[in-house]
Amino acid sequence: MTNQNPLPLYDKILVKYTFSRVVDSITLLFLILLLGYRISYSNIYTFPCFVALFCESWFTFTWILTMNLKWNPAYTITHLDRLLLREDELPPLDLFVTTADPVLEPPIITVNTVLSLLALDYPVNKLACYVSDDGCSPLTFYAIVEASKFAKVWVPFCKKYNVQIRAPFRYFSDENLVSNREESPEFYQDWLRMKEEYGKLKNKIENTEQNSLPLIGEFAIFSNAKQRNHSTIIKVIWENKSKENHLDGLPHLIYISREKKPQHPHHYKAGAMNVLTRVSGLMTNAPFILNLDCDMHVNNPKIALHALCVLLDSKGEKEVAFAQCPQQFYDGLKDDPFGNQLTTLFLYIGGGFGGLQGMIYVGTNCFHRRKVIYGLYAADQDIQNGKKGWNESVLEMEMVFGTSKRFVESASQALEGKIFAPKDNLCNYLEAAKKVSSCGYEDNTAWGKKVGWIYGSTSEDILTGLDIHTRGWRSEICSPDPIAFRGCSPQDNIVTLIQQKRWASGLTDILLSKHNPILGFLCGKLQFREALGYVWLLCWGLRSVPEICYAALPAYCILTNSSFLPEKLWIHGALFVTYNISTLSESLRTGLSIRTWWNTQKMMRITTMSGWFFGFLAILLKKLRISEPIFEITKKEQSSTSFDGTNQNSGRFSFNESPIFLPSTTILFVQLIALGTCLFGWAQHVRSGLGYGLGEVLCSAYLVACYWPFLKGLFGTGKHGIPLSTIIKSTMLTFLFVHFCKLTIIV
Ligand SMILES: O=c1ccn([C@@H]2O[C@H](COP(=O)(O)OP(=O)(O)O[C@H]3O[C@H](CO)[C@@H](O)[C@H](O)[C@H]3O)[C@@H](O)[C@H]2O)c(=O)[nH]1
Numbered sequence: 001m002t003n004q005n006p007l008p009l010y011d012k013i014l015v016k017y018t019f020s021r022v023v024d025s026i027t028l029l030f031l032i033l034l035l036g037y038r039i040s041y042s043n044i045y046t047f048p049c050f051v052a053l054f055c056e057s058w059f060t061f062t063w064i065l066t067m068n069l070k071w072n073p074a075y076t077i078t079h080l081d082r083l084l085l086r087e088d089e090l091p092p093l094d095l096f097v098t099t100a101d102p103v104l105e106p107p108i109i110t111v112n113t114v115l116s117l118l119a120l121d122y123p124v125n126k127l128a129c130y131v132s133d134d135g136c137s138p139l140t141f142y143a144i145v146e147a148s149k150f151a152k153v154w155v156p157f158c159k160k161y162n163v164q165i166r167a168p169f170r171y172f173s174d175e176n177l178v179s180n181r182e183e184s185p186e187f188y189q190d191w192l193r194m195k196e197e198y199g200k201l202k203n204k205i206e207n208t209e210q211n212s213l214p215l216i217g218e219f220a221i222f223s224n225a226k227q228r229n230h231s232t233i234i235k236v237i238w239e240n241k242s243k244e245n246h247l248d249g250l251p252h253l254i255y256i257s258r259e260k261k262p263q264h265p266h267h268y269k270a271g272a273m274n275v276l277t278r279v280s281g282l283m284t285n286a287p288f289i290l291n292l293d294c295d296m297h298v299n300n301p302k303i304a305l306h307a308l309c310v311l312l313d314s315k316g317e318k319e320v321a322f323a324q325c326p327q328q329f330y331d332g333l334k335d336d337p338f339g340n341q342l343t344t345l346f347l348y349i350g351g352g353f354g355g356l357q358g359m360i361y362v363g364t365n366c367f368h369r370r371k372v373i374y375g376l377y378a379a380d381q382d383i384q385n386g387k388k389g390w391n392e393s394v395l396e397m398e399m400v401f402g403t404s405k406r407f408v409e410s411a412s413q414a415l416e417g418k419i420f421a422p423k424d425n426l427c428n429y430l431e432a433a434k435k436v437s438s439c440g441y442e443d444n445t446a447w448g449k450k451v452g453w454i455y456g457s458t459s460e461d462i463l464t465g466l467d468i469h470t471r472g473w474r475s476e477i478c479s480p481d482p483i484a485f486r487g488c489s490p491q492d493n494i495v496t497l498i499q500q501k502r503w504a505s506g507l508t509d510i511l512l513s514k515h516n517p518i519l520g521f522l523c524g525k526l527q528f529r530e531a532l533g534y535v536w537l538l539c540w541g542l543r544s545v546p547e548i549c550y551a552a553l554p555a556y557c558i559l560t561n562s563s564f565l566p567e568k569l570w571i572h573g574a575l576f577v578t579y580n581i582s583t584l585s586e587s588l589r590t591g592l593s594i595r596t597w598w599n600t601q602k603m604m605r606i607t608t609m610s611g612w613f614f615g616f617l618a619i620l621l622k623k624l625r626i627s628e629p630i631f632e633i634t635k636k637e638q639s640s641t642s643f644d645g646t647n648q649n650s651g652r653f654s655f656n657e658s659p660i661f662l663p664s665t666t667i668l669f670v671q672l673i674a675l676g677t678c679l680f681g682w683a684q685h686v687r688s689g690l691g692y693g694l695g696e697v698l699c700s701a702y703l704v705a706c707y708w709p710f711l712k713g714l715f716g717t718g719k720h721g722i723p724l725s726t727i728i729k730s731t732m733l734t735f736l737f738v739h740f741c742k743l744t745i746i747v
């Protein structure tokens, strides 16, 4: 689409947080002072001081990376009015939804996401929605079929009354949203009818869960299918045959469950995304793709238009690979007790990346340019403008994209930027679509290596985005008001930790692979500061090691009556103050409470030393070829209020026998023993060196404050109590630690 409009469709706003810059710089200054002090004055040859030097050097390194990332944040504002002048030229858009497990991801959640997509404010004849079901569940299929029937009344209703939240479970959850009930009786009648219809749909889907579906007729194909062993199932649930944009029309809706064989790696979500890319390439081949996780519903029905402002802008068109919308959640608990709302993270880190080469891709809520997914380099744009021909032969194309002639043809069209109008009915592509969804299709092709979602990490999103940036593309963050999408955040600390573990393992994996951002800078087109930003992110797993060491230091010092802190505590004290001012001011500026800030701080310590540590261990095991990390799916629930019956307990920590709780419980025990030691004067008498001081005791006490939920867990009952087995194992580890301390005392 050529752009004759001279006005930009979006603007980039640079922000300058002077206060943060000053405070952060002072923190850095103190860190450098501290290292200087350690090297020149303190006795780095004592064991604790040596460990402290190692950890503090690491913290300084991390701090420099953080500052680099946050230094000049930028956001975008979009000009919808200018885009709408070109409404007839709006390009087709393919919508991808992935789901993988009907139990962890109840079909009703997926259905709501799909409904919100079908009701997007966008010409319906240009939309196609593809749902990938890695669970191969007849129930999910049934739910979507039923949803498409409901959509026939739901979509016109949303458009007629300009409803904002088009995921019915959210829309109907808040009766206050129907404000004009008196003013417009007609609306109210329709509203009541919709609510009733949705209630029926919900009942149908949830009751079927209990009674299991008869696998006959359309469902017969599922009868021999096992989740990890079945052939491809593709169903065109709804085809929009009209070439016009009718207000009451519905977009295409297609269900795909790709082939799975037990021995064949399926690459989790990345594999599913690649199948979606190919099937949609055959059927609709839209130049832009929106991808959503099954729990992320549309919250701003105009979001596709906003994102296209970025992607169709005359400059954006040449440079921007994708537009990423922030990930935000509904029904977050008060004061974010599990630190999983990630609000400040998205704002400051997201904005920070936005000011560099571009926002990272976070796996969902993202509008992609299809030709970029097909491996195009930013510098190869001329091909698209027809200045150069696409000069790869069909044979070469088949080596890259696989042997489907029809797909190769559609891929070359996409790479050349031609908008393709399907000549046939969607159903005529079913055979070709089955072929490109089979397990073996990707063998000896570039899929997962140079084309599509990149394989090899459980954080396939970061890896894929990094690969795109390394090919010279930029990206933008797109965060219009209202918030673009909302999803479901983990409902308790267990799910949060498992999610963080997966992220950390995926990130560490990328850091240690050939995709390392430093290599990307040296050999590819990744910009230096963007590369450093990626290093900051990819180090999440590694950060656990110095943090655990540093957390062990105060206790070690108290137990052995040695010290790792200087006698005068002012540098450490100043560091503690400036660091906390920096994070607190960020929180307050975002409008979060002080409690939220503290919860985030506390959870950062817990997550780093448990979730991230296990992520890091998973990669060690992978490198030693002992085990492969797997993608553990995050459990999704519709609302946190249904969880635990009441909201009263919902902020409390839950525990189970998972080893993930071992490090935290042990750290707590170690600090308690240390504090007990100093309280009762049990400390060892040593001949050489200074004994421990106030500093070590304060550090220990701070850690106990961070691990307060675990202290409560010791006395909790049921799932709120730490299981006895964990307590026993942690006690053993604690004794080992104490024993180790004793061994190292030089009397
Ligand atoms: O074999 C699989 C496993 C997962 N998924 C889908 O992947 C999505 C993300 O999974 P989820 O369990 O919700 O993970 P989160 O931790 O919430 O996901 C974040 O982190 C992931 C990378 O670790 C990204 O892929 C996600 O987009 C991002 O939201 C869901 O729609 C799943 O259905 C599949 O399609 N196939």
Ligand SMILES: [Mn+2]
Binding pocket: 293, 295, 487, 488, 634
């Ligand atoms: Mn999720």
